[in-house]
Amino acid sequence: MIKVKRRSVGTGYSMVVQPAFIIGTNNEDGSSNFAPITWISVTEGPDGYMLVVSMFGTKRTKQNVLRTGKMSVNLVSRDMLGLMDYFGTHRAEDGKKDAVEYSVSRGEALDVPVLDASRWVYECEVCEKVETGKATTFFCRIRNIQADERFTAADSFDVDLTKLDPVIYSGRYHSLGKMLGKIGDFSE
Numbered sequence: 001m002i003k004v005k006r007r008s009v010g011t012g013y014s015m016v017v018q019p020a021f022i023i024g025t026n027n028e029d030g031s032s033n034f035a036p037i038t039w040i041s042v043t044e045g046p047d048g049y050m051l052v053v054s055m056f057g058t059k060r061t062k063q064n065v066l067r068t069g070k071m072s073v074n075l076v077s078r079d080m081l082g083l084m085d086y087f088g089t090h091r092a093e094d095g096k097k098d099a100v101e102y103s104v105s106r107g108e109a110l111d112v113p114v115l116d117a118s119r120w121v122y123e124c125e126v127c128e129k130v131e132t133g134k135a136t137t138f139f140c141r142i143r144n145i146q147a148d149e150r151f152t153a154a155d156s157f158d159v160d161l162t163k164l165d166p167v168i169y170s171g172r173y174h175s176l177g178k179m180l181g182k183i184g185d186f187s188e
């Protein structure tokens with residue numbers, strides 16, 4: 001192994017490599033709203049995995065989640081990049097985000113708007129929230145996962161991300177490289 005020569009660069013970077021998701025919520029008038037949120041992680045809850053979703057400021061998406069306690073979390077594949085970029089550069093308070101074409105269905109377990117273009121959708125219900133600074137972090141029970149019918153897996157660790165083709169976000173948009181193997185493939 002080589003020894004990397006590093007330098008201290010301050011604490012302002014969030015170099016956290018994450019797939020991008022678009023959050024779907026219900027507006028007060030019953031219409032749907034979508035916005036990308038990439039501060040997403042997972043933890044253990046009383047009934048299995050919980051999704052951890054963090055939202056900054058006072059955006060409509062956050063207001064809708066605070067009011068309704070539910071959301072859809074739609075994985076963004078490369079073919080959805082234009083849609084995500086549009087949703088993320090427009091605020092609901094400036095008007096309906098309807099300048100691009102997309103279609104919406106309702107969730108199967110929860111009454112939340114779901115993007116038809118997404119290959120992997122979590123339907124989530126908020127269990128707990130934590131405030132830090134101007135951010136609110138929602139701990140969500142996963143009530144349902146909708147996966148592309150072409151997706152197959154032997155078990156919950158057998159997720160071949162190359163089939164989902166996610167957009168990876170870390171300040172810039174990236175795509176995924178090769179699938180390298182499974183846990184244990186590289187140890188003795």
Ligand SMILES: Cc1cc2nc3c(=O)[nH]c(=O)nc-3n(C[C@H](O)[C@H](O)[C@H](O)COP(=O)(O)O)c2cc1C
Nearest residue numbers: 035036037038039055056059060061088090091092
């Ligand atoms: C790629 C991308 C990722 C984003 N991730 C987050 C995030 O993790 N948390 C957050 O609060 N806002 C995030 N945003 C900002 C919101 O998407 C943006 O403020 C949006 O306009 C809010 O829309 P709304 O008014 O419909 O809620 C992100 C934006 C982009 C483009």
